[in-house]
Amino acid sequence: MVNVKIENSKPIKTFKNCKMTKFYEVRRRDGAARIGILSLPGEKKQTPLLFRVDALSTGEEAIKVVHAEDSNFNDLFQEDLWDVPRGAVLLPEVHPLFTNVKDAPLFVDFFVLSIASNMHNSPRDFVRRIIDARNMIPPDVALWVPAIATAENAALLFYMGVDIIDDTNAVINGYQAIYQVEEGEIRLNELEELPCNCSVCASLSINELRGKDFKERALLLARHNTALLDKETKKAKERIRAGNLREYVEMKVRSSTFLTAVLRILDLYESEYFELRTPIARRGCMKANTMESLKRIEVKRFANRVLERYEPPARKILLILPCSARKPYSTSPSHAKFIDAIGDYRGHIHELILTSPLGVVPRELEVVYPAAFYDIPVTGYWDAEEREWVSSCLHAYLERNLRNYDTVVAHLSGAYKEICSGVAEDLGIKVVFTCEEGVDATSKESLERLRNCVSELCGDKKRLSGFEMKASVIKAMADFQFCIGAGNELVARKEGERIKITGRYPSFKLSLGGGVLARIVSAYGTLALTVNGARRIENFLSSYNVEIGDFVPEGSILAPGVVNASEQIRVNDEVVFVGEKAFGVGRAKMSGWEMVESRRGVAVQVREVRPL
Ligand SMILES: [Zn+2]
Structure with missing residues (x-):
């Protein structure tokens, strides 16, 4: 139960210092979409997750959802009272209890956006409600938007940062004789055959299905609708893993004017929300096949940086x-x-x-x-x-x-x-x-x-040396990645220095007196620094600093180990970390603001560390 009314989409750091989740951890990100692990007793479930309403009502799913009115609401303030994931209901209106809650540590693993089913009134409302909810809660807890998911809109929900959906709508549609398909819904009486191979559709013909009594037909349709939603959830998860959910969403929204409007509103008015979450680099190819592709964060960011960096x-x-x-x-x-x-x-x-x-x-x-x-x-x-x-x-x-x-x-x-x-x-x-x-x-x-x-x-201008040509690439990449000035500091030969660039384009390696300073990682299109390289341009890395606690990290730095981090840092950025006992370089696995606000998850993948 937490509730605030907010008029704009600026992140409101309501729970900045609260210690929140115990049973949920975000493992991978693709923009605002995430893959996480929800730990239930005896099993771990991956998000994006589809909850079955019947399993919830029979208590098969070992989770607990607490409403503001529940007698055990105050238990949410106590960390060790629970041994299952617990969620609190996020109310759309300002609730009197909110003032008591916002500054106190409330221990929840997910929030449930209540009265979500009326979000279909307008695309703007749909965007507002989900983005506000996501902005209001900490980054390392899950968001469950109940009762609105369909095979058509699920990918877009995940794209916006929703982690959990359920099959309420799929079941209700079953009772309404509505047959869901990937791109929308069809009334059962408009179908000539069943365009699906799920266990229900493969086992009977449309006439057999129509011939069933009301209850049985509703349950069969619900099973088909739920299977389709389950398949869609898995497909979206695969897209998040591959880092190309956006391409899938651009394709999916085409089937509905409502969903296309939602995506366009997100692109027009929520670029700050997505900028904070979009990785700096990916391995895969970005396919720009639609008019919406022009509005992607990656495109705007690149164009801005060509001017600024x-x-x-x-x-x-x-x-x-x-x-x-x-x-x-x-x-x-x-x-x-x-x-x-x-x-x-x-x-x-x-x-x-x-x-x-x-x-x-x-x-x-x-x-x-x-x-x-x-x-x-x-x-x-x-x-x-x-x-x-x-x-x-x-x-x-x-x-x-x-x-x-x-x-x-x-x-x-x-x-x-x-x-x-x-x-x-x-x-x-x-x-x-x-x-x-x-x-x-x-x-x-x-x-x-x-x-x-x-x-x-x-005219008679002479050919430039190979070093100068190669250095211009490394210089431009360092400026682009860190800030103007970093590149020159990195490649300029100082008195008596033996600096050289080896390797075949584009996999250049910059070294000084035999020790490597930086190399181009062509699989990501980034420049990776060594500790020596980072030391050399330390004064230009202030936007990519992660301050860590009193320890020497190995392998990766977890969010609780982060004391502070630059706001500019995005997923896959090259960062330097500094603590009392160590200095090193690595790749960010979450945004800087998220490192500060999260209690769980890998913040930085360490490449090289030097104990101090
Ligand atoms: Zn089917």
Whole structure:
């Protein structure tokens, strides 16, 4: 029972210092969605979890839900009184008991959002109620939204941060002669056959099902509806594990205008909620197949960081190139041709890739996430919104960095060229276009024009050293990941230093006097520091610090061991941890705010530790 009315979605740290859960632990995250473990006596259940209402009412599920009015409500304030997971009901309105509760340690493992069934009144209400609830409760307790889950909306519920659903709706639909399918529901009398292979549907025909008496038919339909919901829960869990629940949600919401509206409202008004929870890097490919893909946190974050955390190298010629299907771009056949045309002048030219949905990708950042990890359907047609977004990215980049360059060359054709011309006109700048109207950028003719243009502009400039070229990549990646200045501090040769970069692109390794400082982890598109590397740029890592307690960590640092953590930290960020007894580097497994507010779970995976 906890209840507050909040008007906006800013996280309210109601329970900041409360010690909460004993039986629930979050193990894995994909944005706001999580996989967790709920420990019941004798067994552990994974969330996202589907509760069976009949099992709950017969007491088969060993959990306890406490309402504010229950006589044992005050027991929730005592840590050791319970040996099963306990939940408290989260009321939608301000409840008089709330004032007593908010500052006291209330020991619960999950919260139940009460009167959730009326959330279907409006998409905004649906968003508000769930996001408010999630913001109001600690990150390491589960959220159960009862009685509204269907096979159609379950993935979206998990995407928003719901951990537990139940089959109430599936059972009620059974009594209403409603047959649920993955993409919605059909009245039993509208079906010609049963489009499913579950144990119910495989065992009888539609006419046999229709012929059953009311009670039996309702139970059979309920069993089918529940089986479908169970399957959907498992599918969503698999997506969370793979880190691509968002793609699945974009696909699932298509079947319903209500759910599509919910996703669009989330993208429009809840970006802060998702920004706090979205990982900095993933292993998998980000598929941008829908109009909503343009609004993803990963896309907005990348575009913002190109403006805020990137300084182009000191080169006088900017060359704008089109993107390629293969990533990193420079491994594609088209880019091999562009690079060949630039030849030995490469080190004097700054390459910028124009692309949807990321906007602009400086060549030095082509291996970072998501620049090397996205895919879009290519048709040659760009819709108005895509054009507007990519134009705005190029416009912002040029406005900020134009003073670096003497000349802007664009080796672009088709829509890319139109976008670039429009931006150049807006800014009143002259751009040299090297592709004739209607001629492809990879044609012999276009490449020859590029070659001539570059050689004319560069004249007798000498080829840049291999070290300088490689260092520009590591420098840009360090700036992008930590803050501007970090990169220069990391790669700049100080007096008497023997610093070198080895390895095949993009798996570069930076070392000093034989000891490694940093390496590019191409599977994640990140730069991993060693303790020596972190020491070297310590002054630039203040946004990625985790303060730990009085111990020397091994393997991983758990949330209770974290004293404080920078707010900027997101899942998969490179972090440095500092305590009285140890200094080290590792990868964040939860956001910085979550490390501070959680009592359970792995906060940092340690890569290297040095006892102090
Ligand atoms: Zn079935």
